[in-house]
Amino acid sequence: MSDTILVVVEQREGKLSRVSWETITAGQALAADTGWTLEAAVVGSGVAGFAGEVAGKKLAKVYAIESPKLEPYTPDAFAAALKQFLSSHPAKLVLMPHTYQVRDFIPKLATAMGRTAISDCIGYKKDGDKLLFTRQMFQGKLAADVSFTSDAPWFVTFQNGAYRADKVEAGASAAPVETVNVEIADGVVRNKPQEVFKEAKQAVDLTQAEIIVAVGRGIKEQKNIDIAKQLADALGGDLAASRPICDSGWLPMDRQIGSSGQTVAPKLYLALGISGAIQHIVGMKGARTIIAVNKDAEAPIFEIADFAVVGNLFDIVPPLIEEVKKAKAGT
Amino acid sequence: MKILVCMKQVPQKDAPLKLNESGTWIREDVSYEVNEPDAFALEESLRQKEKHGGEVVVITSGPARAQQVLREALAKGADRAIHLEDNAFVGLDAFNTARAFAAAIKDEQFDLIFTGLQSDDYGYAQTGVVLAELLGWPHATIIMHIEKNDAGIRVKRELEAGYFQYVDMPLPAVLTIQSGINKLRYATLIGIKQAKNKPLRKVTLAEVQSAIGANLQKIERLYVPQKTKNTEFLEGPPAEVAKKLVDKLRNEVRVL
Structure with missing residues (x-):
């Protein structure tokens, strides 16, 4: 056999x-x-x-x-x-x-x-x-x-x-x-699970988004999220985040991408200051194009990026917002 | 409640890793930090103790450097520490690490054992559950909330895709803790001072040797993963990079 x-x-x-x-x-x-x-x-x-x-x-x-x-x-x-x-x-x-x-x-x-x-x-x-x-x-x-x-x-x-x-x-x-x-004797099962539930009705459905700008730890402070928001707005996309950002309460949980959040497959996924932990990658690797900006050249996000920028996101993002706005206005 | 927190020292998130000569592990000369989910597990144990009284004991295995994790935990408020100190512990699989821990705590009576949900180095997500099985205790994984009641505890498990579930379970039990369950505290100056006088028990490899056996799985080769994508790196001053990116967005990604 x-x-x-x-x-x-x-x-x-x-x-x-x-x-x-x-x-x-x-x-x-x-x-x-x-x-x-x-x-x-x-x-x-x-x-x-x-x-x-x-x-x-x-x-x-x-x-x-x-x-x-x-x-x-x-x-x-x-x-x-x-x-x-x-x-x-x-x-x-x-x-x-x-x-x-x-x-x-x-x-x-x-x-x-x-x-x-x-x-x-x-x-x-x-x-x-x-x-x-x-x-x-x-x-x-x-x-x-x-x-x-x-x-x-x-x-x-x-x-x-x-x-x-x-x-x-x-x-x-x-x-x-x-x-x-199979026979499962009485007393074997010790845990008593209750009903499965969703915390709150998901306000944001990122699974349908065409363009996602996502932020990770590299954004450093809550107030800095604004520049990512400006970039998302300029591109006409949605803002998302990796788990640590939502854990810190800087963005609501329904913006979280990854194994414990949403799984997305947009046309464009622009990752700002995201290192690319496995739990995050499984939620976004289906994106058609991935652009990553990270100061750490060794960050795993670059393994799956189509276009990569090794550098400080605070240097790159402001001129990028301007260029995107110009491009949108000019065409 | 008497709570044991299993903690691990792992390479720092941004630390560049170098392979050892045999290509089976990393070189030791990197900076280390506490495995992040373990820090949340410690914080949760301290909060439970503040609510219900009891004792918080922290345990780790690894060479002398790993003691740093225990020192920090004692400074944050853990009562005592156990260090399984030997280089050999680094190479143990989850099964044997759990067996070593079980042997080291055989004379203790804990109500709860916490671990982080997984480690940032191996990422097996197994040691806590294996330990529960070895002890014959119930367990629950990826926990976001813990509440003590008369019958035991009610925990909130995180499921996938935004779902959750409450589970009632008896004590003693093992819980693996998810990052973000609470807000981490900093060690205070007085805490750091007091930590120096808190008991730290060292356990040698010889003391637990009879409880562990050969690894059941083996890393044959560790390597830098082959890139599956052809990544194009855009270089230059920020203004130039921004222009290049917009060009890609317009002509290749076609979203502008």
Whole structure:
């Protein structure tokens, strides 16, 4: 029997998340490179419908891992369910998207099995028989190829956007779906989660913005945000920020771009004084054009910028506002 | 409440990093600072102590330089510190770091353990959750608010895309704290003075050696990532750069 790769997809609020499809794409690439069998699993209560949806993709099998105790999500129940499943359905490699939910339970699951997870990977390499998983280190300034030195199952999570959801291959015919009921004893689940909610109605929808001017720590003081605002106004764009700016209360939370804020894909993303921490990049790397201004030539934002200016934003932005105004007036 | 805060010293945000000769780690000669989410975790523990009484203990692992993080925490108001002091701790994976911490605190009775939600160096976001599992405690991650009640605590978890969720949980528990949960305080002069007399327990590698094992994962190679984009750097005096940018905005990006 060949080794198995299991992709655990994520469903929330009645939908499979896009990163789930991305992770299946990653699994399909790994299966092609290793010759291992690719399977998928959906975890929850009443998830057979999701399993059916996943079964349309090129997979050998899809499992619906079921228990009424899996709804609502708790790390205790999810870790217990997957540990039980993996003990009867051994897998060599277990892949999941690096979502907040997976981050919440995968270290627990791996530890409960005496194993480890290589988290937040952006790709993999095959070095002879060895699989190396690539992940960003030091906030994206460096990258590392990491190998497992322990026994299987090997747990890996992939970063949002590491693989493309629209590249997922459909199957020639639907994969068989099997429901596996897991037993979760009373007392296993200790946390009592309440309803999921949104803090306030999002006043600003940046996902539709064509032009975004975003500020980061390099803006230094709240009063300096005004020059970014002037530039955004001159360009006819919206103002946004990285997390530290919103944490400081300099701009409201609904202006935040990144994993905990909004994910945007404008025509133009102009990053002022943003270093480009991973959590920010995942929210804006889909922009068609990225212009970055930063005084630190090593800033990771430059890795993904189309046009880069190494310099002090306070020197660059004022003349830029004037030039933009001139250009707009002149044409 | 008796709270343990796990803290880590990481290279400063803007510090240029150089690879070591074997290309498996960075050279040590950089400036370090406290991992930012850990600073918020410390602040939250001090606020909880101010509300409910108790004790705040800070713990870190790493070489002698890492003690700076503990000194700063003591100056801000932590009561005592534990330093797992050895260079070898730097290379431990999350599983073994958590096992070393668990061994170092085995005679303590904490109500809560805080960690930052992830570190700025490895960025694994695992050590806190692994520690909870090793201790057999419940945990919750990416916490933005903590309130004590009769049954335990109610915490506010941050979910993705602007969503949140309250979770009720019993104590003892492990929480990983999100940056921005509170406003950080500065150490006062008197605090810095008092810190000198606060207890700092050193734990050697030998003391926890039996609790840890071989790493379960290994960094084979550390390197400067290959650029995937062809970045064009615009140079010159600011006025000239501004003109060049406008030219790009008009003719290439086509937004003007």
